[in-house]
Amino acid sequence: MLQGSPTELVASFERQRQAFALDPDPTLATRLSRLDRLAAWLDSHESDIVRAIDVDFQGRSAHETRLAEVFVVRTGIRHAQRVPTALHFRPAYNRLMPQPLGVVGIIAPWNYPLQLSLGPALAALAAGNRVLIKPSELTPRLSALLVSMAREIFNPDELDVAIGDVELGKAFASLPFDHLFFTGSTQVGRDVAQAAAANLTPVTLELGGKSPAILDVSCNVAVAAQRIAFGKLLNAGQTCVAPDYLLVPAGTAENVASHLERAITKLYPKLASNPDYTAVISERHRARLAEMVREARTAGARVIEVNPAGEAFNAASRKFPPTLVIGAPVATRLMREEIFGPVLPIVEYANLDDALAYVQRNARPLALYWFGDDASRCNRALRETVSGGVTINDCLWHLAQESQPFGGVGPSGMGAYHGKWGFDTFSKRKPVFHQARWNGTALFHPPYGHTFNWLLRVLSRIA
Numbered sequence: 001m002l003q004g005s006p007t008e009l010v011a012s013f014e015r016q017r018q019a020f021a022l023d024p025d026p027t028l029a030t031r032l033s034r035l036d037r038l039a040a041w042l043d044s045h046e047s048d049i050v051r052a053i054d055v056d057f058q059g060r061s062a063h064e065t066r067l068a069e070v071f072v073v074r075t076g077i078r079h080a081q082r083v084p085t086a087l088h089f090r091p092a093y094n095r096l097m098p099q100p101l102g103v104v105g106i107i108a109p110w111n112y113p114l115q116l117s118l119g120p121a122l123a124a125l126a127a128g129n130r131v132l133i134k135p136s137e138l139t140p141r142l143s144a145l146l147v148s149m150a151r152e153i154f155n156p157d158e159l160d161v162a163i164g165d166v167e168l169g170k171a172f173a174s175l176p177f178d179h180l181f182f183t184g185s186t187q188v189g190r191d192v193a194q195a196a197a198a199n200l201t202p203v204t205l206e207l208g209g210k211s212p213a214i215l216d217v218s219c220n221v222a223v224a225a226q227r228i229a230f231g232k233l234l235n236a237g238q239t240c241v242a243p244d245y246l247l248v249p250a251g252t253a254e255n256v257a258s259h260l261e262r263a264i265t266k267l268y269p270k271l272a273s274n275p276d277y278t279a280v281i282s283e284r285h286r287a288r289l290a291e292m293v294r295e296a297r298t299a300g301a302r303v304i305e306v307n308p309a310g311e312a313f314n315a316a317s318r319k320f321p322p323t324l325v326i327g328a329p330v331a332t333r334l335m336r337e338e339i340f341g342p343v344l345p346i347v348e349y350a351n352l353d354d355a356l357a358y359v360q361r362n363a364r365p366l367a368l369y370w371f372g373d374d375a376s377r378c379n380r381a382l383r384e385t386v387s388g389g390v391t392i393n394d395c396l397w398h399l400a401q402e403s404q405p406f407g408g409v410g411p412s413g414m415g416a417y418h419g420k421w422g423f424d425t426f427s428k429r430k431p432v433f434h435q436a437r438w439n440g441t442a443l444f445h446p447p448y449g450h451t452f453n454w455l456l457r458v459l460s461r462i463a
């Protein structure tokens with residue numbers, strides 16, 4: 001385990017590098033054993049994980065931790081255990097040989113601290129790599145648990161955990177990893193990509209942004225409101241793929257807001273005193289949300305705070321009430337920055353062209369949600385917008401598909417993982433051409449003559 005010392009960090013990296021050099025292509029049994037150990041650790045430590053994240057957040061729903069962290073990682077492990085066999089042992093004349101890259105660095109954020117550390121780690125292990133993880137400084141309990149996990153079930157040359165602040169993060173990002181996998185903000189992603197570029201280390205960037213949910217005129221507003229309320233309030237909106245803002249047909253914002261109020265009340269009849277309504281990660285983040293709402297209100301927006309039981313929200317509890325904002329001007333922070341909390345702006349559009357133009361002129365989002373039953377309008381939205389992924393008539397669920405890649409595009413990220421895509425991200429897919437003993441390629445050798453010209457003519461027609 002590494003406690004913030006760049007020297008230890010380099011030593012750990014070198015240890016993994018040497019171990020990789022000694023065993024550059026770990027057997028299927030070795031890889032499966034690493035994944036088995038991780039799965040067994042998850043099974044026996046679920047309550048420790050729930051407790052650690054709850055302490056880090058000062059209130060994280062146990063159910064959310066079981067679903068969005070433990071369950072997701074466990075599903076990933078099961079899926080990965082089936083992948084390498086299929087890819088590895090397919091005999092062919094032309095062969096694409098997946099090969100481990102070497103030592104992989106993983107930098108994780110605080111919002112799903114288990115899922116976003118172990119999700120990429122399990123894919124890197126399945127592909128046969130050594131793994132160094134740097135979790136977020138904002139989740140110290142969960143990070144400590146990851147350290148004890150690493151000690152308990154891995155050799156430090158297989159998987160290690162580096163604990164430290166942003167400075168250690170910088171030292172980490174400048175190590176010459178064979179692949180660097182970063183999940184976090186777009187701003188820090190830029191710095192990480194630059195640090196990696198100095199070593200020509202390939203990066204995967206899983207970033208954030210403002211993910212829109214478009215309500216079409218053809219949608220069932222009551223159903224959409226229930227699903228949006230769930231997607232927005234899971235982890236109190238601190239989800240990279242949470243709907244950031246709504247685009248609704250002109251004249252419907254008030255109606256959509258009242259459906260959302262009803263839906264939220266159903267999901268969370270109480271908030272401040274409800275253990276299933278998660279807190280905001282830090283006082284700084286809570287104050288930021290409050291300031292964004294204040295600015296929008298001052299700029300003329302209508303702010304609806306949803307608080308079904310009329311509870312008091314004091315700063316000490318760090319819970320922030322679900323807040324709907326109608327008519328926030330585009331220049332406000334609420335409409336410019338990723339919100340990452342339980343605040344939901346509702347923006348009206350004149351027609352579908354207008355809604356799509358709004359999405360197109362903003363940064364390409366990590367997710368886009370479409371609510372509506374009109375297939376041709378939905379297809380237009382799919383064709384005319386570029387986003388990391390889409391869920392139609394619901395929120396978030398495209399992220400949970402191990403049979404689909406997950407990742408952003410442009411400012412919301414580059415590269416992808418989950419399922420087979422995680423395995424590929426952490427592998428060099430090396431093309432190998434097996435030459436046969438008897439073959440015709442000598443016909444292409446000089447000295448060139450009639451045979452060469454005839455052959456080229458024939459091949460040009462059929463190739």
Ligand code: NAD
Nearest residue numbers: 108109110135136169170173184185188191206207208240
């Ligand atoms: P962050 O970018 O502030 O920090 C992420 C990690 O980077 C932390 O471990 C931090 O210590 C480290 N770090 C900070 N500065 C660094 C530097 N200069 N060099 C190297 N490492 C550095 O992000 P956060 O606040 O922890 O997480 C929230 C953000 O993450 C949101 O923008 C959210 O959308 C995004 N996110 C994206 C995904 C996804 O899958 N695309 C998932 C979760 C969160």
